[in-house]
Amino acid sequence: MLTAFTGKFGKLTESLDVLIAFFVVAILGMIIIPLPSFLLDFMLVVNIALSITILLLTLFSKSVLEFSTFPTLLLITTMFRLALNISSTRLILTVGEAGSVIDTFANFVAGNNIVVGAVIFIIIVIIQLMVVTNGASRVSEVSARFTLDAMPGKQMSIDADLNSGLIDEDTAKKRRSDLERETQFFGAMDGASKFVKGDAIAGIIITVINLIGGIVIHTVQSDMGFLEALNQFGKLTIGDGLVSQIPSLLISVASGILVTRSGSSTGFGTVVGKELFSSPKVMMMLASILILFAIIPGFPTLPFLVLGLAAGVSGYLTMENEKKQQAEDKTDEMKSQTALRTRQEKNEEESITSFQVDPISVEIGYGLIPIADETKDNNLMDHISIIRKQSSHELGILLSPIRIRDNLQLKANDYLIKIKGNTVAKGELFLDKFLIVDPGETDFDFDGILTKEPAFGLDAMWVNESDKEAADLRGYTVVEPLTVLVTHLKETLYKSSYELLGRQEVKQLLEGIKDKYGVVIDELIPDILRLGEVQKVLQNLLKENIPINDLVTILETLADYGNTTKEAELLTEYVRQSLSRTVVKPHLDDNGVLQVVTILPDTEEMISRSIQKSSAGSIPVLQPEMVTKLFDSITATHNQLVMRGVPHVLLSSPKIRPALKNLISYNFPDLAVLSLNEVPNDVVIESVGMIES
Numbered sequence: 001m002l003t004a005f006t007g008k009f010g011k012l013t014e015s016l017d018v019l020i021a022f023f024v025v026a027i028l029g030m031i032i033i034p035l036p037s038f039l040l041d042f043m044l045v046v047n048i049a050l051s052i053t054i055l056l057l058t059l060f061s062k063s064v065l066e067f068s069t070f071p072t073l074l075l076i077t078t079m080f081r082l083a084l085n086i087s088s089t090r091l092i093l094t095v096g097e098a099g100s101v102i103d104t105f106a107n108f109v110a111g112n113n114i115v116v117g118a119v120i121f122i123i124i125v126i127i128q129l130m131v132v133t134n135g136a137s138r139v140s141e142v143s144a145r146f147t148l149d150a151m152p153g154k155q156m157s158i159d160a161d162l163n164s165g166l167i168d169e170d171t172a173k174k175r176r177s178d179l180e181r182e183t184q185f186f187g188a189m190d191g192a193s194k195f196v197k198g199d200a201i202a203g204i205i206i207t208v209i210n211l212i213g214g215i216v217i218h219t220v221q222s223d224m225g226f227l228e229a230l231n232q233f234g235k236l237t238i239g240d241g242l243v244s245q246i247p248s249l250l251i252s253v254a255s256g257i258l259v260t261r262s263g264s265s266t267g268f269g270t271v272v273g274k275e276l277f278s279s280p281k282v283m284m285m286l287a288s289i290l291i292l293f294a295i296i297p298g299f300p301t302l303p304f305l306v307l308g309l310a311a312g313v314s315g316y317l318t319m320e321n322e323k324k325q326q327a328e329d330k331t332d333e334m335k336s337q338t339a340l341r342t343r344q345e346k347n348e349e350e351s352i353t354s355f356q357v358d359p360i361s362v363e364i365g366y367g368l369i370p371i372a373d374e375t376k377d378n379n380l381m382d383h384i385s386i387i388r389k390q391s392s393h394e395l396g397i398l399l400s401p402i403r404i405r406d407n408l409q410l411k412a413n414d415y416l417i418k419i420k421g422n423t424v425a426k427g428e429l430f431l432d433k434f435l436i437v438d439p440g441e442t443d444f445d446f447d448g449i450l451t452k453e454p455a456f457g458l459d460a461m462w463v464n465e466s467d468k469e470a471a472d473l474r475g476y477t478v479v480e481p482l483t484v485l486v487t488h489l490k491e492t493l494y495k496s497s498y499e500l501l502g503r504q505e506v507k508q509l510l511e512g513i514k515d516k517y518g519v520v521i522d523e524l525i526p527d528i529l530r531l532g533e534v535q536k537v538l539q540n541l542l543k544e545n546i547p548i549n550d551l552v553t554i555l556e557t558l559a560d561y562g563n564t565t566k567e568a569e570l571l572t573e574y575v576r577q578s579l580s581r582t583v584v585k586p587h588l589d590d591n592g593v594l595q596v597v598t599i600l601p602d603t604e605e606m607i608s609r610s611i612q613k614s615s616a617g618s619i620p621v622l623q624p625e626m627v628t629k630l631f632d633s634i635t636a637t638h639n640q641l642v643m644r645g646v647p648h649v650l651l652s653s654p655k656i657r658p659a660l661k662n663l664i665s666y667n668f669p670d671l672a673v674l675s676l677n678e679v680p681n682d683v684v685i686e687s688v689g690m691i692e693s
């Protein structure tokens with residue numbers, strides 16, 4: 001039977017939305033449709049029970065968020081009381097009675113003296129209107145303002161805890177949601193408290209109308225004497241006012257309790273008990289003062305003596321509990337120290353990771369914090385997830401998680417991109433503006449902030465949103481602030497990908513394909529090459545923008561040539577030749593033609609004779625004037641082809657390719673150097689220039 005009742009109650013709670021909707025509509029109906037006295041009695045009892053329930057809920061709630069519907073509930077209960085007032089007024093003025101509840105309140109409180117009842121009613125209204133409601137309204141107003149002002153700081157604190165690892169993403173989302181709900185609650189309470197004040201004023205007006213209207217109507221229409229009408233309608237009016245204002249006072253008190261509460265993990269009574277009676281010194285002094293009053297002639301002895309003895313006993317018990325708690329705390333501390341010593345080695349090992357730098361991190365000024373808000377549809381975290389997926393498909397690497405931190409030492413709109421704790425890129429964003437990139441004109445005809453596009457170094461300008469459409473129509477490339485940062489981050493990560501590929505990352509890549517290609521891995525590592533030697537080859541490939549997503553071909557090539565040489569540079573050249581189509585593909589034009597800049601044979605011979613090996617790789621040791629002439633020739637040819645929009649690479653013999661790339665990598669980082677062995681036989685080669693020295 002209990003199970004059946006529980007199931008029916010669960011279905012009832014699921015239909016609460018419909019029931020509440022009917023209740024609100026019924027309130028409006030009560031204003032129009034006359035209620036019989038027995039139904040009015042039932043509704044008045046419901047009103048009293050509802051107000052007591054709300055008061056008790058506020059006393060036992062731990063925070064305002066546990067009763068976030070209170071502002072809306074305050075409006076509904078106010079309308080309910082006013083509807084009951086109208087219904088009772090209709091009965092009083094038409095039939096001269098308003099049910100047993102109002103009559104009972106009138107006789108119980110006022111007795112046979114109408115003046116006493118009227119005075120009590122006025123006192124209740126004054127207490128509610130001038131003390132409770134006025135104070136609660138002021139507290140709500142101040143709390144709403146302070147909560148709104150503190151919101152950015154609390155948001156930054158949540159982000160700082162998330163970035164430092166003190167909380168996880170789910171906890172951070174919950175805290176942000178609670179912060180937003182708390183702000184909305186105090187804002188709603190600021191307005192909702194006006195309902196209670198208006199209800200009190202309306203109660204006074206309705207009471208006066210009941211009294212005057214009832215006397216006038218029944219003395220004129222029913223031939224009732226003035227004193228008789230005053231006695232009858234005075235009692236009914238006082239009873240009606242008390243039945244209405246007492247529940248209103250309870251809800252006003254509940255409102256004041258709720259908005260004046262500070263956050264705690266326990267109910268109001270538990271907190272008060274701990275804070276009010278927790279000091280044994282205070283309780284002993286209170287006991288002494290009360291007993292002193294008890295022995296002074298003229299003061300009532302018994303009340304002061306009983307309370308004084310109770311305070312003394314309470315102080316003594318509190319003192320004993322403190323001593324016991326101190327002893328337990330000391331024992332727990334000794335146990336903790338013992339456990340700490342036994343775990344010292346483990347804790348030392350765990351603490352090592354706490355001060356290690358993040359592989360990748362983005363630090364933003366406080367003005368850019370909104371772009372990291374995960375509650376928004378378009379946020380930095382979502383874009384970072386996309387970048388990590390793209391890197392795995394396009395480069396074949398698994399990027400480490402990217403840490404986002406707010407840095408108060410940065411300017412509001414600045415950001416830094418760090419690789420292993422070192423700043424490798426930085427920029428500036430304006431969240432209220434758009435970046436327009438120069439389409440080739442000499443200047444910008446807009447009122448904005450001149451800058452450089454951070455990812456590619458192009459001339460650009462930050463303009464207001466009002467100029468966005470005009471810039472788009474004139475052919476400028478218009479970029480949103482978040483896209484600027486994401487593009488810069490992606491380009492930086494791609495250029496630094498070889499730095500991010502450590503032994504641990506290589507091991508993860510190998511483990512990812514081991515189930516399907518375990519044979520080649522078992523053959524290669526560790527019998528032919530060590531993990532670190534494989535890592536060096538993969539880093540060399542990434543350094544020249546060659547993806548390593550064809551990991552099987554790379555490993556098979558290393559297995560083929562690893563027995564003949566362990567030199568990473570030479571092994572890289574073998575791998576490049578095996579990946580020839582992958583190497584050449586990005587440099588083909590729309591017709592599939594590879595346009596190359598060749599090197600004069602005499603210059604190639606000169607470079608070949610001067611190559612020297614070092615730990616950093618091969619490099620030609622040339623005379624300074626020869627290097628200058630070589631660089632000038634490359635610069636002239638390269639710039640000319642760039643201006644013409646011709647995609648091209650530098651083509652050399654296999655013997656000098658790595659040395660030549662090392663030589664020009666600093667001055668021409670984006671100029672690819674390919675060898676003849678890396679070009680497939682079916683690819684058409686077209687010479688567009690020649691380098692000489």
